[in-house]
Amino acid sequence: MRNGGNLKHREVTVLGAGIGGLATALALARRGVSVRIFEQAQEIGAFGAGLQISPNGMAVLRAVGVEREILERSGASGAVVLRSGASGRVALRMALPEGFRLIHRADLVSVLAAAAVAAGVEIVTGCRATGITGGRDVADVSFDDGTDRSCELLIGADGVRSVLRAEIAPSQPFFTGQVAWRATVPDTSGLPCEADVFMGAGRHLVRYPLPARGLINLVGVEERTEWAEESWTASGAPTDFQAGFSGFCPEVREVVERVDQVRLWGLFRHPVAPLWHRGVAALVGDAAHPTLPFLAQGANLALEDAFVLADCLSDRPPPAAFRLYQQRRRDRVVRAITAANGNARNYHLGGAQRLVAHAGLRAISAVAPALMLRRFDWLYGHDVTA
Ligand SMILES: Cc1cc2nc3c(=O)[nH]c(=O)nc-3n(C[C@H](O)[C@H](O)[C@H](O)COP(=O)(O)OP(=O)(O)OC[C@H]3O[C@@H](n4cnc5c(N)ncnc54)[C@H](O)[C@@H]3O)c2cc1C
Structure with missing residues (x-):
């Protein structure tokens, strides 16, 4: 793995300790970057139920060093079986190769959080970002406890109602x-x-x-x-x-x-954000591109974003790193979301x-x-x- 280059001397602030935020923090920390996450919930990973992780998401979990823990806490999914709801009759059985896993969201989140903390990431809970200001070189975040923070680099992994997205690419969900x-x-x-x-x-x-x-x-x-x-x-x-x-x-x-x-x-x-970054700030996961869950890809795409963003930042500063990140991600994400919409109809x-x-x-x-x-x-x- 390449090291963080000049990024090593900066601190990255991440909003949201969901799958996207934790994976981004972990991928950056593995490159020697100092990261602090602010999460609005008092407890990490307390909500949610099952998630299907596919080989594209597993590749990231492997690369950030948590494959063994994920395998221990998940089951191998052998097939997706499409059936008639009324009769239960099988319409199509798609046998799955290795790499598809079934896991509880709380287990995925706790594995990522434990690895991130062990890699030096600081996670602050019970702290909700309420607004973003600032120019091209710094982003100022206000929190609900009345404090403000000037961020050298800011990652918005704060989900569908992202406060950072409201600044970078405003749209009504x-x-x-x-x-x-x-x-x-x-x-x-x-x-x-x-x-x-x-x-x-x-x-x-x-x-x-x-x-x-x-x-x-x-x-x-x-x-x-x-x-x-x-x-x-x-x-x-x-x-x-x-x-x-x-x-x-x-x-x-x-x-x-x-x-x-x-x-x-x-x-x-929302529609996929036309722009995923501005100045020293960028979006990952649902904050940039929420999807219907009918292809089970929202968390997998957030994992992919996390790795690619850390990779782009490892050898160039923003905004060049963020431009490359969006370029490497956008078409693929749009294609996955379109396919999920198709499943909704079918x-x-x-x-x-x-x-x-x-x-x-x-x-x-x-x-x-x-x-x-x-x-x-x-x-x-x-x-x-x-
Ligand atoms: C019914 C259903 C089934 C699904 N099944 C699958 C599946 O099988 N496979 C799959 O890949 N995906 C699935 N998904 C999608 C997946 O859950 C999401 O795409 C994924 O969780 C997105 O991760 P994220 O980190 O971007 O956002 P989130 O998981 O939403 O995390 C955002 C985090 O930011 C925090 N936050 C929000 N606002 C603030 C703020 N202002 N300040 C500080 N913190 C903040 C939140 O508390 C949260 O912890 C499913 C979704 C649904 C609804």
Whole structure:
């Protein structure tokens, strides 16, 4: 790994200790850079449920030195299985090669946080950034405790409602017309280690085990015309989740019936930011490019951003480093987000369209089962650390 060059003498400030912020801090600290993270939550990684990590994300976790810990806390995902929600019948089974993992978000975050702290990163919790000012050579951040901080280099990894994005590339987040129920239940039956996607009109349910925790992860997505909550997440009523999937097959109903706690997420996003940096500040992860979760890539793309940003900063200062970073990332991110939007449509077909589409998937499954996965070689097969 190259060292941080002149960056070694600067301190980098990161907003947000999510997956993008922690991975960026760790990748920079591995290059000998001094990093301090400010996180609004009192506790790191306290929310969220399952995440699917694909080989492109695993390549980054390997490069920043946490592969062993991730393997210990995750299960190998053997397949993605597309099924009819109503009957449970398999439309397509995509066997996955090595490198696809199923993990609890809290475990991924705690592995990254522990490695970052061990590498010298300081994490300050309970500290919310409220505004950014400053010119090209310094960025001043105000925090909710009334303090300000002048940053030589500032990374905004503060998610969909990023305060840094509001400065660099202002845009109004919009409701995508989809909500997601997220819950876990004990895995009493030893579910095979693969992800099932049960598809129905206007809704789908993803189910996979989290073997390291003995849990089953459930994500139920439903189309809605509006999102009434002030916040983007709310505690949901399990009975509403169960009612939403009451028309699905017994296999789905049985597991959804066992849910006693569920969170409901309004899925919001922005367009991909036209500009990911200004002066000494840059954006990573959802702050730059939130995506619908239907290709399970948001966290994987944040990991890729983190590595590429640290790599670009390792041999040139900003703004040249940030220009190169955006150039290396933007087209790929746009392509992944477009593919996720396509899945949103395909998973939710109704009536005759669904029958035709599922018959098509079964035909592909019979003659060339590897074809569907090969269409995503550009995504899963790409290694930003190579
Ligand atoms: C239902 C669902 C399922 C998903 N499944 C997958 C999956 O299987 N695979 C996958 O790759 N992705 C998945 N994702 C997407 C993934 O969770 C996100 O893309 C990813 O977490 C983005 O990471 P991030 O670090 O950019 O942002 P975040 O995870 O949002 O982290 C931002 C951090 O910044 C902090 N913060 C925010 N504002 C401030 C502030 N003003 N000051 C200080 N701190 C602040 C937050 O508290 C948080 O800790 C899913 C998303 C959803 C909703």
